[in-house]
Amino acid sequence: MQEAASSLGRRLLAIVVLAVAAWILLKIVIGxxxxxxxxxxxxxxxxxxxxxxxxL
Incomplete structure (x- = not known):
């Protein structure tokens, strides 16, 4: 159970980091x-x- 929670937490953290990096990259490209x-x-x-x- 501990390993499943740890794996889920790491996956959630990876998704958040990826979303933040994509947002920053999008802002740079738009700029x-x-x-x-x-x-x-x-x-x-x-x-x-x-x-x-x-x-004239």
Whole structure:
């Protein structure tokens, strides 16, 4: 009985650790994607301003 409880506890701890690690990794990936999207939006805005100034 003691071994079964210990095994269950270790499995539960492993699931919690895996869930926390997945959440942190997801936050990092979302941050990287948001950073890339922001950089691209700024580049597009600068190109649009340059194009508009040259067109006028």
């Amino acid at each position: 990287i994607v948001a950073g890339i999207a922001t950089t691209l939006a700024v580049i597009v805005a600068v190109v649009a301003v340059i194009w508009a100034v040259r067109t």
